Amino acid sequence: MATLHILSHSPFADSRLVSCLRLLGANDALLLTGDALYALQPNTANLQALQLLPAGIALYALDEDLAARGLAAPERVQTVDYPGFVELCSRYAKVNSWL
Template sequence: MATLHLHSFSPFTDTRLASGLRILSSGDGVLLCGDAVYALQPGCAIREQLVELTSTCEVIALAEDLESRGIDSLPATIRSIDYAQFVEACARYDRTNTWL
């Protein structure tokens, strides 16, 4: 059963994203929103880790949060989504896990 992991905390002030990435299974998804999109800043090690994950997992980020935080350059394998696509992604996976 594939799980969509929702992350909203900055990877620079919190360990939830790093913990969540360690338990991913093939076919899972990672959705970055809120301050978690800071993980996609160019030059960050966590960004490279997320890019590597795209070979077995979907990695997506909420466009509004990317824009509000000034992140305008994404790797080709990571896509930004709007709120309607956010809902669609949640419905597409068997489960969702929000890292509170």
């Protein structure tokens, strides 16, 4: 059963990103929002870990939050707007928000 994982906390503040990456299944997806987008900063271990995920794991970033932080999505990451966020939540059988 595929799960959409939603992460909003900075990867530099705690270990939620690392924990989430360990639990991702083959057909799961990860949506980065809020300060979790700092994981996409170039030349970081966090970005490298995301880029090394298997191709079956979809990576998304909320475009409004990217713009607010002055970041760009790497090629591996698809951007979504708020309607796209809602659509993702309905596409996956389960949604897990890493609070």
